Amino acid sequence: MTERNASAGGGRRTTAETQDRIRNAAVDAFMERGYDGVGLREIAKRAGVDPRLVGHYFGSKEGLFAEALELTMEMPSVGRKESAAAFLAQLRSERSMAGLLMTIRSTSNPQAVEIMREMIEHRFQHGLADQLLGEQRHERAALILAIGIGILVMREVIGVAALNGDVTGLTPYLEAVFEAVEDGPAVDRPEATT
Template identity: 50%
Template sequence: MLTAAVAAFAQSGYDGVGLREIGVAAGVDTRLISHYFGSKEGLFREALDHASDGPFLLPRDGVDVFMTEDPPIRDLEGLLMTLRSTSNQQAMAVVRAEVEGRYEADLAASLTGPNARGRAALINAITVGIRLMREVVGNEALKGDEAAAVVPYLESIARILYDAEEVPGT
């Protein structure tokens, strides 16, 4: 059921698909989905969690690998679910809770120095922006050989965000 839900939400977004369609794709009765997940929102929450094996974040080190390797397709499905569901407030509340309560909170707890939560949010925003431009838009300057030219800039940003002991420029 979750695999069918992830595929459907990634393809059509929260508003573009119903429980009946997901049930048909999963080969189950809609009542079974309601039984296990309670609601469409509950299914979306679980599908979003299922779509990602964990945060695919800009690394502290190894930025060159981040820029040259493609993430697992499951991680891309979570991004597509989010992008295609932005018009729905319920879906965005689920995404926000997942991002802030799980990925950013865990990352912030591992950071030292001031404004750890804000720096974690910036790391996440940079990661999502790069992934969006590389994998969804297909920006050539962020792929392959061209990406290697911007790695030093991204490494500098990563060092500042991960290792900040004081606010730069103060």
């Protein structure tokens, strides 16, 4: 299926290409101004499409926000050495930064907050919990996500100098945190009892 692209000289694009253009325009708009700061017409204009296509493909602003947010979020894996390094690298990615900015700039809207909470809990927290063993898997998964988001906020939003350089040297510390969260508190381990 193709659609006429009136604003770009009459070329044709597939439905998937049009949806991608809308999603990418939405990410940029929500990242810059948050959920309340942008409307569907502006997103359509950025994407170079008829505003009716936004509603046709995504149903509502909420639906488009959810898809745009999902586009920026990558599922972190939990583990020791390789995962800690990958986790740090992933936190520095352009996609993660876009998701963080969308999140921060949209927290004043209850609908956007609900979309973010559902996505974090159902997509990320549950996925991480499935990688963990033992009790309180969902709580420990939420803790890992909070650590990651905290690192991003401290580094990218607040600009803490200690986190603005090469953070690969922090990998052993992050490994220790992951190990503690994965294995549970030392008081529960057999070798820690007296």
